[in-house]
Amino acid sequence: MWARVKVVVERFLMKKFLIGAVISALGFSLITIGAAPANAAGSTGRSCAQEGLVRKLSGVTYTCERQNGSLKWGEGRKLSGSLTVVCGATEAWCGAMTSAFEKRTGVKTSFVRLSSGETTARLEAFKSNPEFGVWHGGPVDGFGVARIKGLIDSYASPSRNMIPKNYKDADGYWTGVYVGALGFCSNTEVLKELGVAVPTSWASLLNPKLKGQISTAHPATSGTSFTALWTNVTRMGQTAAMAYHANLHKNVLYYTKSGVGPVAIAGRGEVGVGLVFSHDCVYGAEQGFPLKVSFPSEGTGYEIGGVALIKGAKNPEAAKAYVDFTLSTEAQNLGVGVGAYQILTNPYARKDSRMVKLAKLKIVDYDFDKAATSKTALTAKFDAEIINRSQAKS
Amino acid sequence: MKSGRLELKGLVKEFGKGQEVVRAVDHLDLVIEPGEFVTFLGPSGCGKTTTLRMIAGFETPTSGSILLDGKDVSSLTPDKRPMGMVFQSYALFPHMTVAENISYGLKVQKLSNDEIQKRVTDVLASMSLDNLANRAPNQLSGGQQQRVALARAMVVQPKVLLFDEPLSNLDAKLRGQMRAEIRSIQQRLGITSIFVTHDQDEAMSVSDRIVVMRNAIVQQVGTPTDIYRAPNSVFVADFIGRSNFLKVTDISSSANGSADVTSLGKTFTVPAHVDAKAGNSLLLVRPESITVSRQPIAGKISGEGVVKTVIYYGEHVEYTIDTANGEIVATTSDPSPAEILAVGEKASFSFEANRAWLLPKA
Amino acid sequence: MALKKHGAKFDIFTKVAIVAVVAIISLLIVVPVLSILFESTKPTGTNVFKSVFSNPVIRGTIKNTVWLGISVGFFGTLVGFILAYIQVRVEFRGKKILHILALVPLVSPPFAFATAVIVLFGRSGIISHDLLGKTPMLYGYPGLVIVLSASYFPVAYLNLVGMMRSLDPAIDEAASSLGASKFRIFRTVTLPLLIPGITSSFLLLFVEAIADLANPLVIGGDYMVLSSRAYIAINGEYDVSAGAAYSALLLLPALLVFIVQRYWSQKKSVVSVTGKPSGQIAPIKSKVAKAPLLIFGWSVAAFIVMIYLAVILGAFIKILGVNNTFTLDHYRYIFSGIANDALKSTVIMASIATPLAGFMGMVMAWLIIRKLKRGADALDFLGMLGIAVPGTVLGIGYAVTFNEPLKIGGITIIPQLAGGGAILGGAIAIMMVYTIRSSPAGQRSGIAALQQIDPSLDEASASLGASGSRTFRKVSLPLIKGAFLTGLMFAFARSMTTLSPVLFIATPETPILTQKILAESDSGRYGPAFALCTLLIVIVLSVMGIINAAVRGRGSTEFKTTLVAG
Numbered sequence A: 001m002w003a004r005v006k007v008v009v010e011r012f013l014m015k016k017f018l019i020g021a022v023i024s025a026l027g028f029s030l031i032t033i034g035a036a037p038a039n040a041a042g043s044t045g046r047s048c049a050q051e052g053l054v055r056k057l058s059g060v061t062y063t064c065e066r067q068n069g070s071l072k073w074g075e076g077r078k079l080s081g082s083l084t085v086v087c088g089a090t091e092a093w094c095g096a097m098t099s100a101f102e103k104r105t106g107v108k109t110s111f112v113r114l115s116s117g118e119t120t121a122r123l124e125a126f127k128s129n130p131e132f133g134v135w136h137g138g139p140v141d142g143f144g145v146a147r148i149k150g151l152i153d154s155y156a157s158p159s160r161n162m163i164p165k166n167y168k169d170a171d172g173y174w175t176g177v178y179v180g181a182l183g184f185c186s187n188t189e190v191l192k193e194l195g196v197a198v199p200t201s202w203a204s205l206l207n208p209k210l211k212g213q214i215s216t217a218h219p220a221t222s223g224t225s226f227t228a229l230w231t232n233v234t235r236m237g238q239t240a241a242m243a244y245h246a247n248l249h250k251n252v253l254y255y256t257k258s259g260v261g262p263v264a265i266a267g268r269g270e271v272g273v274g275l276v277f278s279h280d281c282v283y284g285a286e287q288g289f290p291l292k293v294s295f296p297s298e299g300t301g302y303e304i305g306g307v308a309l310i311k312g313a314k315n316p317e318a319a320k321a322y323v324d325f326t327l328s329t330e331a332q333n334l335g336v337g338v339g340a341y342q343i344l345t346n347p348y349a350r351k352d353s354r355m356v357k358l359a360k361l362k363i364v365d366y367d368f369d370k371a372a373t374s375k376t377a378l379t380a381k382f383d384a385e386i387i388n389r390s391q392a393k394s
Numbered sequence B: 001m002k003s004g005r006l007e008l009k010g011l012v013k014e015f016g017k018g019q020e021v022v023r024a025v026d027h028l029d030l031v032i033e034p035g036e037f038v039t040f041l042g043p044s045g046c047g048k049t050t051t052l053r054m055i056a057g058f059e060t061p062t063s064g065s066i067l068l069d070g071k072d073v074s075s076l077t078p079d080k081r082p083m084g085m086v087f088q089s090y091a092l093f094p095h096m097t098v099a100e101n102i103s104y105g106l107k108v109q110k111l112s113n114d115e116i117q118k119r120v121t122d123v124l125a126s127m128s129l130d131n132l133a134n135r136a137p138n139q140l141s142g143g144q145q146q147r148v149a150l151a152r153a154m155v156v157q158p159k160v161l162l163f164d165e166p167l168s169n170l171d172a173k174l175r176g177q178m179r180a181e182i183r184s185i186q187q188r189l190g191i192t193s194i195f196v197t198h199d200q201d202e203a204m205s206v207s208d209r210i211v212v213m214r215n216a217i218v219q220q221v222g223t224p225t226d227i228y229r230a231p232n233s234v235f236v237a238d239f240i241g242r243s244n245f246l247k248v249t250d251i252s253s254s255a256n257g258s259a260d261v262t263s264l265g266k267t268f269t270v271p272a273h274v275d276a277k278a279g280n281s282l283l284l285v286r287p288e289s290i291t292v293s294r295q296p297i298a299g300k301i302s303g304e305g306v307v308k309t310v311i312y313y314g315e316h317v318e319y320t321i322d323t324a325n326g327e328i329v330a331t332t333s334d335p336s337p338a339e340i341l342a343v344g345e346k347a348s349f350s351f352e353a354n355r356a357w358l359l360p361k362a
Numbered sequence C: 001m002a003l004k005k006h007g008a009k010f011d012i013f014t015k016v017a018i019v020a021v022v023a024i025i026s027l028l029i030v031v032p033v034l035s036i037l038f039e040s041t042k043p044t045g046t047n048v049f050k051s052v053f054s055n056p057v058i059r060g061t062i063k064n065t066v067w068l069g070i071s072v073g074f075f076g077t078l079v080g081f082i083l084a085y086i087q088v089r090v091e092f093r094g095k096k097i098l099h100i101l102a103l104v105p106l107v108s109p110p111f112a113f114a115t116a117v118i119v120l121f122g123r124s125g126i127i128s129h130d131l132l133g134k135t136p137m138l139y140g141y142p143g144l145v146i147v148l149s150a151s152y153f154p155v156a157y158l159n160l161v162g163m164m165r166s167l168d169p170a171i172d173e174a175a176s177s178l179g180a181s182k183f184r185i186f187r188t189v190t191l192p193l194l195i196p197g198i199t200s201s202f203l204l205l206f207v208e209a210i211a212d213l214a215n216p217l218v219i220g221g222d223y224m225v226l227s228s229r230a231y232i233a234i235n236g237e238y239d240v241s242a243g244a245a246y247s248a249l250l251l252l253p254a255l256l257v258f259i260v261q262r263y264w265s266q267k268k269s270v271v272s273v274t275g276k277p278s279g280q281i282a283p284i285k286s287k288v289a290k291a292p293l294l295i296f297g298w299s300v301a302a303f304i305v306m307i308y309l310a311v312i313l314g315a316f317i318k319i320l321g322v323n324n325t326f327t328l329d330h331y332r333y334i335f336s337g338i339a340n341d342a343l344k345s346t347v348i349m350a351s352i353a354t355p356l357a358g359f360m361g362m363v364m365a366w367l368i369i370r371k372l373k374r375g376a377d378a379l380d381f382l383g384m385l386g387i388a389v390p391g392t393v394l395g396i397g398y399a400v401t402f403n404e405p406l407k408i409g410g411i412t413i414i415p416q417l418a419g420g421g422a423i424l425g426g427a428i429a430i431m432m433v434y435t436i437r438s439s440p441a442g443q444r445s446g447i448a449a450l451q452q453i454d455p456s457l458d459e460a461s462a463s464l465g466a467s468g469s470r471t472f473r474k475v476s477l478p479l480i481k482g483a484f485l486t487g488l489m490f491a492f493a494r495s496m497t498t499l500s501p502v503l504f505i506a507t508p509e510t511p512i513l514t515q516k517i518l519a520e521s522d523s524g525r526y527g528p529a530f531a532l533c534t535l536l537i538v539i540v541l542s543v544m545g546i547i548n549a550a551v552r553g554r555g556s557t558e559f560k561t562t563l564v565a566g
Helices: A002-040 A091-105 A116-125 A140-148 A158-162 A188-194 A223-236 A238-249 A261-267 A278-286 A316-327 A368-393 B048-056 B098-108 B113-126 B142-155 B172-189 B200-206 B224-229 B234-239 C012-039 C043-054 C056-089 C095-107 C112-121 C126-131 C141-166 C169-177 C182-211 C214-219 C226-236 C240-267 C287-314 C329-338 C340-371 C376-388 C391-402 C423-452 C456-463 C468-479 C481-497 C513-522 C526-554 C557-565
Strands: A054-057 A060-067 A070-073 A082-087 A108-113 A134-139 A175-187 A214-217 A252-256 A273-277 A291-294 A302-310 B006-015 B022-032 B037-041 B063-068 B083-086 B160-164 B192-197 B209-214 B217-222 B244-247 B250-255 B258-263 B266-271 B281-285 B291-293 B301-312 B316-323 B326-333 B346-351 B357-360 C317-319 C323-326 C406-408 C411-414
Touching (some): A054 A091, A054 A316, A060 A158, A060 A316, A082 A091, A082 A116, A082 A316, A091 A134, A091 C329, A116 A134, A116 A223, A134 A175, A134 A223, A134 A316, A140 A368, A158 A316, A175 A261, A175 A316, A214 A223, A223 A273, A238 A368, A261 A273, A261 A278, A273 A278, B022 B048, B022 B217, B037 B172, B037 B200, B048 B083, B048 B160, B048 B192, B083 B142, B083 C456, B098 B142, B113 B142, B142 B160, B142 B172, B142 C456, B172 B200, B200 B224, B217 B224, B244 B326, B301 B326, C012 C240, C012 C340, C012 C376, C012 C423, C012 C468, C043 C056, C043 C240, C056 C095, C056 C182, C056 C287, C095 C141, C095 C481, C112 C141, C112 C287, C112 C526, C141 C182, C141 C287, C182 C240, C182 C391, C214 C226, C214 C513, C226 C240, C240 C376, C240 C391, C317 C526, C340 C376, C340 C423, C340 C468, C340 C481, C376 C423, C391 C423, C423 C468, C423 C481, C468 C481, C481 C513
Parallel strands (some): A214 A252, B037 B192, B037 B209, B083 B160
Antiparallel strands (some): A060 A070, A134 A302, A175 A302, B250 B258, B258 B266, B281 B357, B291 B346, B301 B316, B301 B346, C406 C411
């Protein structure tokens, strides 16, 4: 008797639950449908002041685009959740960028600073379950490698239009956010003690008096260091470049992991010269280190620091919005405030006297696509022929 | 009905494994009656403590069983057995006061606070510890610690009280006092008690019965008088008190607990162990049964020898006498100085036949 | 050590405790280590093993690792021994200060030493260059030996001080009454008796040195060791199998040495059997012997003081040695976003893991000393694996094991605990690492405490009807509370300062302080690195202070004497 009652009661409750679930599901979809037109009714299509501008209105984020010659707010994005950026620039710069984005959009944004090679390797390791949404900063040679390995996606950001052609990938896989030139970062006090003049040529780095007095990063982990390697390959051909680096190796104290490392090592006087991007050296000198920037007369290389969408990003809308944001004037202007003196790719961004003037330098004809395709093999060769050979000897 | 009847059945305990097996207790059978005070006595390593720990539950018997009031408790953990234990080191909890130590077991039993209070007060009073209730154990003397340990074990009203050499850390005088106290409390409360010691005086003075153990095996179970006066082996005789063993050349007849024996060239009748047979027996004579004199004493069995050593203790004199039978030890009580023999003197030693005991050698 | 153990049937609490700790340890360390071995058998891993014989680079790396271990073992033990000898046998003013200074490196964050040594004694070091006009080459072997010996000698010091104190002075007195001179006694009596302690210190330092990752990364230069090689394989090349293979190579000597060390330290009991010293050892009075010893002792102390001054001052100075103006920029910088989250998450995780580790260590100690008979040694060994396994190996093991959910037959048994996308941002795996790395400290101090406490206390409690858990809570735990809290203190310090195991499983959502210090010092921003180190030291010291106060508050003096006397 009681068992029967129980069964009936249970069935009744079950039915009620199902009905409730259906009703709430219906209600939810109605709300969402109703919300969509509200979006369109927001800012989309209205005119805006400056290309690339990002703004948030009642929970929806809009980007200012150039449409048929006039500036209008684009499709709105309702952003939520969180985003993790793998960042190749300095911690301060990465921090400023991500927190500005978080403030602008409400997306909880964190970052991990990794060198170029580390990023590629990590993206590859977590290919099936990507940790990151965006790769931001670091020479695009690495982005090229990532594209070849299928780790990044193309994304036609509306803000890309304003970026000069030579600073973006034709297929939309990466877009340049800054440009930097490779230079020598000399500690004037150390060089004075050594009796060596501030180096102004690649050849002068081979001076035997500079034994153990040069600091550079490892080209496998650091994009900076790979830029140097590729610059020399462009300048003198692969065989001669390898021979040059084998000679240079005798003067290298040790290879750091990240490309910025040598600035501080030279700054503290552990070595006489660091091989770095000049803007990092400018910042070091500004911090009070006795550092002086110089450029090789034979010609130097340069980097385009890129931004790209990670393939399979968890929160693609937020990731895309972040890419848009990095190209905006607002974002690019953040750099100078945190000691990042790269040349900016956004034509409307503020110029600063501390930025290097590329026109005044002799620049090698740096082929980013070729650099990317050659990168893996070349760094392996560097490891085998230069690093390992000397390790085996010791 | 009094409870606390303990039955040990075929108790065996082995340690180690493989070829290294050591048998600590070998087929022990024993029944301890309610209210009885039984002492396990034996040299160290004889298995007495292991037996006690098996009863308490700290060791698991390899085989055999332990029954308390007819119920098998062998598989119970120590906390499930209604027994109290007093440890050699007292094992007072150093972070609790005397009162807290004593109330520990009562709290485990979840008694009401009033009940705990009452019982603790009572036991403190009965052990004259009342003014020490709030002291820490390390502020007590050895004897006081001992009392607290006893109080703590008793207050939970166990069916069996176990004592693991509880007096060995006390000085001689205190030890005597404490054992009298333990005995009187035990008799007052009528708790079945098992006491482990290697000290024969202790065993003799407190026990209803003594279990003498050696090499894992029970040698003899009996009242103190039995054990002392009628030991069943040379070992027991030697372990309890001091002994002289005289060679026996012939046993002519033995029955009803007595036998006709020939020793020291004489034939006489002595009380005898049932297993004492011709060719395997010795005659035990305790030193205090022997009188040493210059002349043999008429009516007693006597032999001859030369005084080897004389030790004067005041209330008695102890002689060692070289005889054809080997050395004989004899004590003479309340000797007058003139009667004391000198080293090198010829001496007679005499004893009464009914004070001797014929026992099997092995 | 005439400790009797229960041969009784285990009560339910004991059984549950045994099963629980074995399960926890298996999950926390055995499985990760086995995963490493499994992972290393994949192709790129076996390549590493094969090339041990063919590739001189890998052989060189192994040789470097072993040589570094031997050097640090030697120098660290030497420094520890001399300081211990001074502490126990020489009478002088400031003994206590020297003792504290000798222990200070125990709470140093990774990198603090390496970066400070570079600033002070590097090529342009404040002392080496600016003061003495020298430009020493620190990167590589010499720098590593200096920094590692300085960081780890306190382990040897503590070990040897304890041992020297427990030597029975009567032995010395006997030798001297037989006509031996002080030096002869030292050579023929003291030293031989201390050999087990010296050996075990050497081996402990050997393991610490070869397991260290932080210092090879900062000051190692081109001197490649297995731990940094494994790091590069995993974090640079993302070749997990190769990394696993390198760590398997590292695991082998570490475990071997650990086992030998256990053997040696057990021999120690030969010395301590003599019991409590009956008298006072006559201190060394001869000026000829005293002077060089004291000069050495105070030099070491001065070195440590300088290192810490450099760290603390460096945090408030623009660029120490280059631009010596006072600034708060470094703090402003780290609090502008670098440290906030890391500080919060590290402290929270350490605070959760520390009591867990302490509790587990105590349960382990209790089982080992009081409950288990046959399995005690095995359990002790299992528990100590947490520190025997090098941090690098542990971290890689966690990355390999917990970066993916464990599924059996399509059902998730354990969700993904480590890496990006893990539940709670990978915090669980990090806390697991903290726990297993720290519980050995609790276990050791628990064992030491329990060995001094009469085992019949437990039996008394049981015979009064208390269950196993009640006995543990009401008797054992209160008695080892002091040790428990001390264990906790070290556990917390260890968690806060640990780097190598968590480096491999740290995620963007769960940043860790030490990882931030690595990032800062690797990029050469020593100011912020010093600021982070100072922060870490302050946190660790204040927690230690709180715990210390708690110990004092609870354990009245009478209680402590009971412990010793009991």
